[in-house]
Amino acid sequence: MILSASWVIPISSPPISKGAVVLHGSRIQDLGPAADMVKSYPGQEVRDFRGAALLPGLVNVHSHLELTLLRGYLENLPFWDWIRRLTRTKYELLTRQDLEISAMAGACEAIRAGVTTLGDAMDLGTSLDAFAASGLRGVLYQEVFSPRPEEADERLTDLEGKLEKLQGRIGIASGQRPRSGASGSDRVVLGVSPHAPYSVSGPLFRKVSQWAASRDLPVCIHAAESEEESLLIEKGKGPMADALRARGIGWSTPGCSPVQYLHGLGALVPGTLLVHCVRLQPADLPLLRKSRVSVAHCPKSNWKLGHGSMNLKRLFQAGIPLGLGSDSVVSNNSMDLFEEMRFGLFNPSWFNRGDGPVDAGCTRGGFAAEQALQLATLGGAQALGLSGSIGSLEAGKKADLIAVDLSGIHTQPVFSPVTAIVHSARASDVILTMAEGKVLFDQGTVTTLDEAGLKKQVGEIVQRLKPDGRA
DSSP: EEEEEEEOOOOSSSEEEEEEEEETEEEEEEEEHHHHHHHHHHHEEEEEEEEEEEEEEEEEEEEOOOGGGGGGTTTTTTHHHHHHHHIIIIIOOOOOHHHHHHHHHHHHHHHTTEEEEEEESSSSSSHHHEEEEHHHHEEEEEEEEEEEEEGHHHHHHHHHHHHHHHHHHHTTOOOOOOHHHHGBOSSSEEEEEEOOTTTBBBHHHHHHHHHHHHHHHHHHHESOOOHHHHHHHSSOOOOHHHHHHTTOOOOOOSSSOOOHHHHTTTOOOOEEEEEESOOOOOTTTHHHHHOOEEEEEEEHHHHEEEEEOHHHHHHHTTTEEEEOOOTTTTTTSSOOOHHHOOOOOOOGGGGGTOOOOHHHOOOOOOOOOOHHHHTTTOOOOOOOOTTTTSSSTTTBBBEEEEEEESSSSOOOSSOOHHHHHHHHHGGGGGGEEEEETTTETTTTEEEOOOHHHHHHOOOOOHTTTTTTTTO
């Protein structure tokens, strides 16, 4: 099949006006000017997206699909109150079936928004059901919690059991590395997520990090997110410290930044994805670069929860792999990566003239629409360790791509398709979503999920929840 459009945006090379992408099964076979592709591949079905741009599927490096049901449910709360109410609601008021429907609804939203790949943190495994049904690609991070040091061995054993069950569900033989994929495909990769410094003890961090490294499992950690977390790690004070003491949990204050704390525990290994990184100290950047970790930038969530903004400029200049994440829709309210691109583009750090290069070795220049789009595609793929197969339109890569309609009055005129996408387009402009050559969304319809049925089920569940977050 040949997909043609007014523009093809490969990301790894300049945009092609009146371009086309040739697909062969689940992969991209070729791309170039449409006239050349039609001539080179005679007899192929041609589908034309006139007025639209074809580009790689968007990569959302941090989401929580299980929490989609709680969009708008916990508003205007201090972060620690928000965390506690979210935890209570998830585990006391919602069933596993509720959370499976929640994850399916989140998958449906992602597909409509042109997202083909997610780095999703999950606890009960319902995201795996959503990925299997929807056709999405992703790295699914099984969460592990416990701030009690004496529970470290027990929690690691629990984690091993959960991973074994998840591997069995996606057809991975016992002892085989999850990176080899499922059912002949690498569409779903399993990883682990020791949740955060305030919810995971030091011994548990060490054990999970060593265990994951021995199995080549990707790791995701929420880190340097909030003032409350920094107070706990640096001074042993604040609401998180008070909560630990109230539960009789001993806490020896490290007296350093959260990143330095994780580094001291051996938790920063190559391929680790650190989420948020709002409260970085200057000494953290060399550690991040030396450890070869990636960072998930969740700009809207960071602002909405009152954490502020990450210093995107310094991380970008330091050459640290970066991707964009929506976080859960409890803290963001939408999964629109077009909005996240704009938030990244307008990050306050770009206006700090005194915040120059991190060191003399930094050669990267400014941040413009091209860089913002890269964060949402190839950058995100690199952050998740998937850039060898997705993130750009190149021959041999997976056929993960989307079409974005640029013919609307809000995007016209189009002098540059990249500028139009980053500055003007929105999730509702996506008209085609495809993963591994399979159409997931087309002509206003999600093809792999029952969207109408999901809406009905969501409506029935939320009747049990009070809108003030105090059910």
